[in-house]
Amino acid sequence: MLDIASNRPALPPEIARRRTFAIISHPDAGKTTLTEKFLLFGGAIQMAGQVRAKGEARRTRSDFMQMEKDRGISVSASAMSFDYKTFRFNLVDTPGHSDFSEDTYRTLTAVDAAVMVIDGAKGVESQTQKLFEVCRLRDLPILTFCNKMDRESRDTFEIIDEIQEMLAIDVTPASWPIGQGRDFIGCYDILRDRLELMDRADRNKVAESIEINGLDDPKLAQHVPAHLLEQLHEELEMARALLPELDPQAVLEGHMTPIWFGSAINSFGVKELMDGIGSYGPEPQIQSAEPRKISPEETKVSGFVFKVQANMDPKHRDRVAFVRMASGHFKRGMKLTHVRTKKPMAVSNPVLFLASDRELADEAWAGDIIGIPNHGQLRIGDTLTEGEALRVTGIPSFAPELLQGVRAGDPMKAKHLEKALMQFAEEGAAKVFKPMIGSGFIVGVVGALQFEVLASRIELEYGLPVRFDGSQFTSARWVAGDKAALDKFINANKQHIAHDHDGDTVYLTRLQWDIDRVIRDYPELKLTATKEMM
Numbered sequence: 001m002l003d004i005a006s007n008r009p010a011l012p013p014e015i016a017r018r019r020t021f022a023i024i025s026h027p028d029a030g031k032t033t034l035t036e037k038f039l040l041f042g043g044a045i046q047m048a049g050q051v052r053a054k055g056e057a058r059r060t061r062s063d064f065m066q067m068e069k070d071r072g073i074s075v076s077a078s079a080m081s082f083d084y085k086t087f088r089f090n091l092v093d094t095p096g097h098s099d100f101s102e103d104t105y106r107t108l109t110a111v112d113a114a115v116m117v118i119d120g121a122k123g124v125e126s127q128t129q130k131l132f133e134v135c136r137l138r139d140l141p142i143l144t145f146c147n148k149m150d151r152e153s154r155d156t157f158e159i160i161d162e163i164q165e166m167l168a169i170d171v172t173p174a175s176w177p178i179g180q181g182r183d184f185i186g187c188y189d190i191l192r193d194r195l196e197l198m199d200r201a202d203r204n205k206v207a208e209s210i211e212i213n214g215l216d217d218p219k220l221a222q223h224v225p226a227h228l229l230e231q232l233h234e235e236l237e238m239a240r241a242l243l244p245e246l247d248p249q250a251v252l253e254g255h256m257t258p259i260w261f262g263s264a265i266n267s268f269g270v271k272e273l274m275d276g277i278g279s280y281g282p283e284p285q286i287q288s289a290e291p292r293k294i295s296p297e298e299t300k301v302s303g304f305v306f307k308v309q310a311n312m313d314p315k316h317r318d319r320v321a322f323v324r325m326a327s328g329h330f331k332r333g334m335k336l337t338h339v340r341t342k343k344p345m346a347v348s349n350p351v352l353f354l355a356s357d358r359e360l361a362d363e364a365w366a367g368d369i370i371g372i373p374n375h376g377q378l379r380i381g382d383t384l385t386e387g388e389a390l391r392v393t394g395i396p397s398f399a400p401e402l403l404q405g406v407r408a409g410d411p412m413k414a415k416h417l418e419k420a421l422m423q424f425a426e427e428g429a430a431k432v433f434k435p436m437i438g439s440g441f442i443v444g445v446v447g448a449l450q451f452e453v454l455a456s457r458i459e460l461e462y463g464l465p466v467r468f469d470g471s472q473f474t475s476a477r478w479v480a481g482d483k484a485a486l487d488k489f490i491n492a493n494k495q496h497i498a499h500d501h502d503g504d505t506v507y508l509t510r511l512q513w514d515i516d517r518v519i520r521d522y523p524e525l526k527l528t529a530t531k532e533m534m
C-alpha cells in the first residue's frame with residue numbers, strides 16, 4: 001500500500017503509531033512541567049510531582065551532582081515511553097542546562113520532531129534559538145507550545161511575529177488565547193472548532209471542552225464574556241488575513257510550525273498539543289546513513305547509538321548505550337552486528353524506559369529508544385544491523401569551547417586517570433586530548449560546569465581526586481587531509497598538536513589568527529570545529 005501524501009509505502013501500524021520527539025526550550029520556560037503532564041496524561045505516572053525535584057533547586061549544582069549520583073533518576077528520565085490514545089510516544093529528554101548542549105544536539109539526531117516550549121511573557125530566548133537552529137539543520141518538524149498563558153503574557157500577534165522573524169519559520173495558530181493574564185479563560189481550538197476552558201482551581205484537571213459550531217455559534221457567548229468574545233472575533237479575523245493556514249506538508253518539512261497556547265502547570269492546552277503530536281508528529285522517518293539511507297519499514301533491524309551513560313552502577317562499571325531503532329522489529333535476544341568492529345552482539349537484556357522505571361524490553365520497533373547495557377563496546381555514533389555494513393551519519397561532536405589541563409592529585413595514579421578520561425571521552429562527556437609534547441592531558445568541554453561534574457565523577461567513580469588547571473590553549477580544531485600534507489603540518493606545529501581518544505589529529509591554539517593562518521598556509525588540509533562520531 002502506498003501513502004499518497006509521501007509517495008512511500010505505508011508503514012506497518014506498530015511503526016506508524018510511534019512518535020519520537022524531544023522538547024526544546026530555554027531554562028524555566030516549563031519543559032519539566034510539560035513533560036510531567038505528558039506522562040500524567042499518558043498514564044505513566046499517577047500524579048504530578050513524581051518525576052522531578054522542584055524547579056530552581058533542581059538546576060543548582062549541588063542538586064545536579066545529587067542527581068548524577070542517583071543515576072537511576074537521571075537515566076530513566078533520558079527517554080520515556082508511554083501510550084497516548086492510539087499512539088506510542090517516545091519522549092527523549094534533553095539536558096536543560098546550557099552547559100550540556102552537546103548532548104542535546106546529539107539527542108536531536110535521534111528524534112523525528114521537536115516540541116518548542118516558549119514562555120508567553122518572554123518569547124523566543126537565546127537557548128531556544130540555538131536549539132532551533134540545530135533542528136533546522138535537519139529540517140526537523142517543530143510544534144510550538146506557548147506556555148504560562150495564565151500569567152501576564154505578550155500580545156498573541158507579537159509572539160507569533162517574533163517566532164516568524166527570529167526563527168524564519170511560518171507560524172500557524174492551532175489555538176487562540178482568550179483573555180490575558182488574570183483574565184485568561186482558555187483557548188479557541190482553531191483546528192477542531194472547540195472552546196477549551198481552563199480550570200484555575202484544579203491544576204491537574206483537564207480543561208472543559210465545548211464543541212462549537214463555528215465562531216457564530218451562540219454557545220460561545222454563554223461561556224465567554226462579551227468583551228473577550230468581541231476581541232476573539234477581531235483577532236481571529238486578523239489572524240485569518242495575516243497568518244498562513246495549517247499545511248501538514250510544510251510542518252513535516254520544517255517550514256511551518258503550528259502553535260498551541262496553554263499553561264502546563266494548569267494542565268491546560270497539553271492534551272491538544274499531544275493530539276497535535278499524534279496528528280502532525282510525524283511517524284518514524286528515513287534515517288540518513290552510508291552507503292544508503294535506512295527506511296523504518298525495512299524488515300531487517302537497525303539502530304544507532306546517540307548517547308552513552310557510563311558507570312550507572314559504580315560497583316560494576318557498566319554502561320548503557322541509548323539506541324534509536326531505525327528500522328524493523330527488534331526482539332530481545334536478537335544477534336545484531338556491531339558495524340564498527342564487525343562483531344556480532346547478542347542483545348539479551350535491552351531496557352525500555354518508562355517514566356521513573358526501566359524494564360526489560362521484549363521488543364522494540366523502528367522509532368523506539370532502547371538502552372543496551374554493555375562494557376564499553378558501544379560508542380556514540382555506532383550502528384547496529386542484522387549484518388549489512390551501514391553507518392548512520394550526522395551525529396556531531398563539537399569542538400570544545402573551554403580547555404583545561406588535568407592532573408591526578410596523586411602522581412602515581414596517572415594511568416588510572418588516563419583510563420577514567422578515556423571512558424568519559426567515549427561516553428561523550430568531554431573531549432580528551434593528549435598533547436604530542438609534554439605529559440598530561442587537556443580536557444575540553446562546551447560549558448564550564450562540566451569540569452566540576454567531571455572532577456566529581458572521577459573522584460566518585462574512580463576514587464581519584466583530580467585538579468583542573470588553566471591551559472595555554474583556548475580553541476581546538478580537528479585537522480584532516482592526505483597523509484603527506486598532514487605529516488608536514490604536524491612536524492611544523494608540534495607544540496600545538498594533540499590527539500583525541502580516537503587518535504585523530506587536533507590543532508590547539510589560543511588565537512583565531514592562528515587558525516586563519518593554518519587555513520591560508522595549508523589549503524590542502526581541512527580544519528573543522530565538529531567531527532562526526534564514528
Ligand code: G4P
Binds near residue numbers: 029032034056266
Ligand atoms: P524548565 O524545565 O523549562 O526549566 O521549567 P519548569 O517546568 O521547571 O518550570 C519553571 C517554572 O515555571 C516553575 O516554577 C514552574 O512551576 C513554572 N511554570 C511552569 N508552567 C507554568 C505555567 O503554565 N504557568 C505558570 N504561571 N508557571 C509555570 P518554579 O517556581 O521555578 O518551580 P516550582 O517551585 O513551581 O516547581
